[in-house]
Amino acid sequence: MLVLFETPAGFALFKVLDEGKLSKVEDLSKEFTTSDSAGKVVKLKAFSKFENTSEALSAATLLIDSKPSKGLCKFLKSHCDGETLGVADSKLGNAIKEKLPIECVHNNVVMELMRGLRSQLTELISGLATQDFAPMSLGLSHSLSRYKLKFSPDKVDTMIVQAIGLLGDLDKELNTYAMRVREWYGWHFPELAKIVQDNILYAKAVKLMGDRVNAAKLDFSEILTEDVEAELKEAAMISMGTEDEYHCPESYGSGWRTCWSRLIAHGGSLLNLAKQPGSTVQILGAEKALFRALKTKHATPKYGLLYHASLIGQAAPKHKGKIARSLASKVSLAIRYDALGDGQDNTMGLENRIKLEARLRALEGKELSKSAGSAKGKPKIEVYHPSADAVLGHDENEEQNISIDGPSQTTEAEKKKEKKKEKPVDAEDNVVSTVDADIGEPKETDTKEKKKKKKKKKL
Known part of the structure; x- marks a missing residue:
């Protein structure tokens, strides 16, 4: 072999x-x-x-x-x-x-x-x-x-496949961006979508114009033709679009627009978010960590999406939980005002921001006083000594008769028992049992038999 x-x-x-x-x-x-x-x-x-x-x-x-x-x-x-x-x-x-x-x-x-x-x-x-x-x-x-x-023949066409895929991804992304620009700017100037059909020209016109009020003073000759420019300026004067810069002035007035936008996106809408309490707003975005902590009996998370707020980022690690709790309560109020209120200003949001910043400075400046219910701050319980009453001049008999809350409840109950009288037992309606002292066994008399005897006598 x-x-x-x-x-x-x-x-x-x-x-x-x-x-x-x-x-x-x-x-x-x-x-x-x-x-x-x-x-x-x-x-x-x-x-x-x-x-x-x-x-x-x-x-x-x-x-x-x-x-x-x-x-x-x-x-x-x-x-x-x-x-x-x-x-x-x-x-x-x-x-x-x-x-x-x-x-x-x-x-x-x-x-x-x-x-x-x-x-x-x-x-x-x-x-x-x-x-x-x-x-x-x-x-x-x-x-x-x-x-x-x-x-290798496998490597020759790889770049071609990847290039075609890249072109498809770019076209998809550009279409998405164009749709977003038309949709978002359409709230402010909806007539522009019909006047300018091309996506690139539409984006250039929006970038140059900004607010539709500026259209009358601008020159669009490098972007649009004369007829389209004239139609655009005429439509800008009588447009029915909204003029509000922000739809949530109180929430955005606090200064952390990105954080509040994430909260609204997580909640689905402003109205859905307004229905949530402050404790829920505090941990939005940390649902998995919350359920994991409840299941394993560990500490629950202190914050979710609110962690991205600059105020929490400025706080020390030991104060982040307190600031997150205060911030969540203020955010909940501002969101409810934006969703259900009639005002269009941001005064409450600015006031809340000032209060939270003051709260942070107070926490950073000094430690909070210990609460009465904490383990370290519990009051001491002194043991009672009878000799102390003699020193203070108290009479033990007086203290036994006097109650802090008023008259004793046991005395009132005894008086009611004395007033009550036992009702006689009707022999005709109930079964009465008597005890024979010698035998010790009960003797029962049936009331139904007595009723039958009375009926016979009447007849």
Whole structure:
């Protein structure tokens, strides 16, 4: 049996000297622990050396695709007549069978032989030193990687696919931005959408004009034609669009517009957000952390989207929770005023901002006083001593008769019991039981029988 082994220097054929040792695969690795023991199992029969790097590269490229090169076919045809050939790749063995009349084998025994040959390769092949084998392996791997990157058919059309995808994404984004500009500016100047149809010209006109009141004083000749410019200026004078700069003046008046916008987006609408209490507004955006804390019985989060407010960012870590709680209450009031109020100014928002800033300065300046209900601030309970009453001149009898809350409730209950009289038991309506002192057993008289006797007497 012969074994084909591929190396960076060429192809090697090894002859198995003792095939009886191949019966036990688990013991085969012990035969290759040293070069002397490996020489008793296999022996080099022939070696086909590559003439240059290009030949080695072409042979390695074909082996990756499980195809034998012309040089390999000639080498096997001249040395493998009537022999069984062990190969490391089953697909390569099938290809060799198709081209040459050589029986190829691929099993666990062959793979174990390959592992042993690899460990003692420089000792079994004369003339192939370790210092020469490593540079050849490195050079062949570099050449193979450059060849695959340069000539790989999978990489040629990748850039085309990515470029087409990028163009599609850009078109989609531009259309989205154009729709947003038309929708948002349409609240202020809805007639402009019909006058200017092109998206780019529409964006340029909006950027130049800003407020529609400025349209009469501006020159649109570089952007629009004379007819379109005249129509735009005429429509700007009689436009039915809104003039409010902000729809939430109280909330935006506090100065953190991005944070409040995130709260409105998270709540779905301004009205939905106005229905939420301050405690809910405080932790909006931290729902997952809240439910996780409740499930694991850990501390609940102190803030959610409110963390992005600059006031909380300015506070010290130990004061962030207090500022978040105060801020959430003020935000809840401002949102309700914006959603349900009639005012259009931002005075309350500015006042709330000033109060919160003062609150932050107070917290940063000094610590809050301990509350009466805290563990550290609980009042001390003194033990009662009777001797203290004698010193103060108190009479124990007077203290027993006098109650702090007024007359004693037990005395009133006793008076009511004395006034109550027990009602006599009607023998005709109820069952009366008497106890015999001698026997100790109850004797019952039935009222129904007495009623029957009375009816008989009347008749």
